[in-house]
Amino acid sequence: MFKRVSVAIAAFAIASMPAMAETRVTYKSAKSTSSYYQMGVQIAEAMKAGSGGEIIVTVEESQGSVQNVMEVRARGGDYVFTTPPALVGLAQGGKAMFEGKGDPKFDEIRALFPIPSLTMHFVMSDASGVNEFAGMEGKTILLGKGSFGAREGEKYLGLFGLEGKVNIADVELSNAVPALKNGQIDGFVTAGSWPAPNVIEAAASTGVTVLSLTDEQIEETKRARLVIPAGTYAGQEADIVTTSLPVVAYTTTAMDDETAYQLTRSFWEEKAKMAQAARWWAGVDEGLMANIAGKIHPGALRYYKEAGFPLTDAQM
Known part of the structure; x- marks a missing residue:
């Protein structure tokens, strides 16, 4: 009897503990000397603050937007990257610098939120x-x-x-x-x-x-x-x-909807604080949503619909 009660108490104590689930995301940015890399560091801090420490973002240096898109082929659901929307269209169409390098994973690219142009x-x-x-x-x-x-x-x-x-x-x-x-x-x-x-x-x-x-x-x-x-x-x-x-933060459909939702929500809710530290965030507002060509991730769409953001049929 004593053993059963002890087990029950232990089980209750474990169940009562706060959830410690931690989601790790890689944010592929730009060269470490660029302002866009600094933005990535700010976004990482914003995600940690906005999610109460449940989302941890690691910023990776990049040689440019083309590399960011190309890496979609080998990355999983924890990958976020920045690129102009035009490059996503070229990748999905196998054109220009993506000619002969097409991949079905390019069709799975989905937008999260705009960043400074x-x-x-x-x-x-x-x-x-x-x-x-x-x-x-x-x-x-x-x-x-x-x-x-x-x-x-x-x-x-x-x-x-x-x-x-x-x-x-x-x-x-x-x-x-x-x-x-x-x-x-x-x-x-x-x-x-x-x-x-x-x-x-x-x-x-x-x-x-x-x-x-x-x-x-x-x-x-x-x-x-x-x-x-x-x-x-x-x-x-x-x-x-x-x-x-325009420059946009993207992921792919491999990312689960809840993570995409939390990333997007945290970005917009923490943006004002980011703008206090760096004025380039002040230029990011709902008006830049029109620059997102192609589809938005379903998790991000959930946030935008809740917040009443303007969306086009092509984005949904």
Whole structure:
């Protein structure tokens, strides 16, 4: 009798203990030196806080968005990665860099939530006197090498009739602010989340104008329109109208619905706190949901429906 009572008490005590289930997730981000890697670290902290410690996120360095998508083929239900939605479409269609590398797992990719977009900045020194694209003719511009911003900047010069009319500086983008200060260059092009650290530094130390694009120019680029509010950078008295490449956090249908729900809920509920630590989160709102092309994970959909987010038929 005593033994049975002891066993019953022990069983009751175990049942009464708080659940200690822990879900581990890998978040594949970007190079460790990039702002997107820093965002991944912030998201990991937000997930731990938002889930009461039940979701632990490990941030992994990546060489880029294409690698992130390719790894879907070998990853399981604990994999979250970031990439522009356009790359997911290319992977699912076996096009461009994914030609001949198709995999059925690409069709299982599902969105969770948007993160700060890659935002184009055309930054000109006050000393250059340039305040529109046409004024860049004859000026020395730093594009950088091999990055999205460099490729996009070169494309825009061609689109807006400046190809061959601008001197391209042979300087690394990491040296953009010193080069601008000493007059080695008249301006530089950079892409990243806003506010961009190098633009903040340039605006505060040198004085700059970040060029706006017209609606016609934006249409030519075939990129998403984005507005950087006045006052974002020192001396910026008006909104900056520019372009962006949306970036989204994805997983696959291999992730269970509850984990996807908790990840999405924690992201949105902790976003305001993240924005207090890093202003780039302030630009993420419901409006970016329209940039999610393709389907959203069913667990994430559950949160969005509960919260009343706008959704399209294609996302469900």
